[in-house]
Amino acid sequence: MSKKQRKNPLSLKLDRRNFLKGSALGLAASALPLENADASFIEAFFQKHFREMNKKEIQEVLNRLEKEYSEQYKKHVTVKATKAMPGVQFGYGLDLSRCIGCRRCVYACIGENNQSRDPQIPWIQVLSFRKGDKWTDLEEADKYYNPATVPEPEHWYMPVQCQQCRHPACTRACPTQATWKEPDGIVVVDYNWCIGCRYCMAACPYGARHFNWGEPHIPDDELNPVTHYLGNRPRYKGVVEKCTFCIQRTREGRYPACVEICPVGARKFGNLLDPSSEIRYCIENKRVFRLKEELNTQPKFYYFYAT
Amino acid sequence: MDSEAALAQSPQVQEHKIPKYITPPPPFSEGIFPCSDCHKDLKPNPKRRKLELMHTDIHLKHAGGEQWCLDCHDLNNRDKLHLINGKLIDFEEVYYLCGQCHGTIFRDWKAGVHGKRTGEWNGKKVYRLCTNCHNPHQPHFKPLKPKRPPERPSDIK
Numbered sequence: 001m002s003k004k005q006r007k008n009p010l011s012l013k014l015d016r017r018n019f020l021k022g023s024a025l026g027l028a029a030s031a032l033p034l035e036n037a038d039a040s041f042i043e044a045f046f047q048k049h050f051r052e053m054n055k056k057e058i059q060e061v062l063n064r065l066e067k068e069y070s071e072q073y074k075k076h077v078t079v080k081a082t083k084a085m086p087g088v089q090f091g092y093g094l095d096l097s098r099c100i101g102c103r104r105c106v107y108a109c110i111g112e113n114n115q116s117r118d119p120q121i122p123w124i125q126v127l128s129f130r131k132g133d134k135w136t137d138l139e140e141a142d143k144y145y146n147p148a149t150v151p152e153p154e155h156w157y158m159p160v161q162c163q164q165c166r167h168p169a170c171t172r173a174c175p176t177q178a179t180w181k182e183p184d185g186i187v188v189v190d191y192n193w194c195i196g197c198r199y200c201m202a203a204c205p206y207g208a209r210h211f212n213w214g215e216p217h218i219p220d221d222e223l224n225p226v227t228h229y230l231g232n233r234p235r236y237k238g239v240v241e242k243c244t245f246c247i248q249r250t251r252e253g254r255y256p257a258c259v260e261i262c263p264v265g266a267r268k269f270g271n272l273l274d275p276s277s278e279i280r281y282c283i284e285n286k287r288v289f290r291l292k293e294e295l296n297t298q299p300k301f302y303y304f305y306a307t
Numbered sequence: 308m309d310s311e312a313a314l315a316q317s318p319q320v321q322e323h324k325i326p327k328y329i330t331p332p333p334p335f336s337e338g339i340f341p342c343s344d345c346h347k348d349l350k351p352n353p354k355r356r357k358l359e360l361m362h363t364d365i366h367l368k369h370a371g372g373e374q375w376c377l378d379c380h381d382l383n384n385r386d387k388l389h390l391i392n393g394k395l396i397d398f399e400e401v402y403y404l405c406g407q408c409h410g411t412i413f414r415d416w417k418a419g420v421h422g423k424r425t426g427e428w429n430g431k432k433v434y435r436l437c438t439n440c441h442n443p444h445q446p447h448f449k450p451l452k453p454k455r456p457p458e459r460p461s462d463i464k
Contacts, residue, residue: 093420103454120458144459149450213463253427264448265423265440277428278419285418306415 007041008192008236040064049177050190050229061192062229069227069234073218077225079233082251084184090245091185091300092256093268093282094159097307101126101150101157105258105267109161112246112257113232114224116216123210123243124161124258131156138291161258162187162208162243163291163299170200170209179240185272185300186245188230196238205292206299209242245269272300282306325402326417328434329426333398340398342385351382368445370408379404379443398438405437 062079069077106124127141131154168187171179178193201209215237227233228248235241246256259267270277286304381387387395388404406413415421426432
């Protein structure tokens with residue numbers, strides 16, 4: 001990793017408040033640590049909210065980030081900001097009768113979405129339950145199971161990741177509007193606006209959000225260079241991240257990485273607004289349920305039991 | 308929608324519409340196909356028996372031992388499979404054969420729900436033949452080694 005660490009400008013000791021105080025006194029120049037700041041740092045510091053930027057401003061941000069990432073990881077990294085397709089609401093299906101708990105999805109996700117390898121903060125958690133228990137307790141489920149082979153006898157498995165709620169609790173908890181729901185239903189985080197307060201993590205009933213307590217570390221050769229601004233671009237220390245249904249893939253028409261890796265075909269994905277889509281077939285023909293429905297978060301992640 | 312149009316869209320009428328998507332070729336063992344290469348000089352023997360000279364690597368664990376080779380493979384045309392009604396099909400169309408018993412699975416597979424899909428959710432999809440994932444002679448999946456569990460918070464330094 002390069003010696004020069006990328007810094008989220010918001011996490012500097014000098015915060016906006018102090019800067020504004022300083023600038024009010026006409027001390028703007030002295031309040032900013034300009035002597036060791038390059039132009040891109042200043043640009044990042046004054047970056048507008050993602051949804052308030054026009055096309056040209058977004059492009060400038062993408063160019064800046066591509067340059068930073070390419071330097072840091074010593075290869076050409078692209079950062080896109082592909083917009084949502086019109087008439088699309090993404091939905092996800094997971095067949096609990098098939099899942100064998102092999103965790104292939106967890107590691108495909110880590111690779112595709114440039115999650116930190118050390119410390120590790122996987123976006124997908126696979127929970128293991130004993131068959132036939134009268135009460136299935138989500139909070140007490142085992143996610144650290146490690147037998148020689150899976151599926152273990154008398155066990156079943158439930159992967160949990162961001163449920164992409166229609167009424168997300170996390171976005172309302174965010175004090176800086178650094179996280180929001182996109183038109184295609186994907187809940188995204190702007191890592192440049194996240195201040196790391198972790199209110200969204202407390203609000204999320206699914207444990208789907210993860211915090212970069214340490215400087216994220218990805219080996220140069222393992223970095224996926226095809227990235228999206230709101231998705232899998234490399235993150236900063238001190239920001240929250242989560243599953244985005246592989247926004248960089250699905251907005252180009254491809255399946256998410258977890259769908260493609262699943263060796264038993266338990267994962268289904270498609271457009272909820274398209275009556276002929278696979279996900280609509282699941283909802284119309286299988287008995288689907290959603291996690292913690294009583295909270296009225298209305299996830300777009302449907303579990304079902306196909307056989 | 309009039310009743311005729313509704314009928315045309317009903318699952319019963321559309322039942323045998325096989326989606327025209329890409330499937331990988333059937334996973335033959337190396338050098339085994341075409342079967343007629345070896346079988347053309349052999350006299351067909353329809354007697355139900357344990358094979359001892361060839362195909363000893365095949366352990367038939369399907370349908371509780373009720374099945375045997377010629378229930379699916381054709382006696383006279385070795386390069387084809389046959390359905391219960393006697394119709395011959397290619398190995399590339401094996402889903403018709405499996406679908407005879409596993410009808411609900413066949414229905415789900417055609418809709419894109421049973422089995423693994425790759426490619427594009429709104430465009431070109433790669434389907435897999437039944438035999439691409441299941442060994443037809445032992446269709447039950449073999450257990451896998453799970454990938455590494457996540458770190459416990461207490462183990463993070």
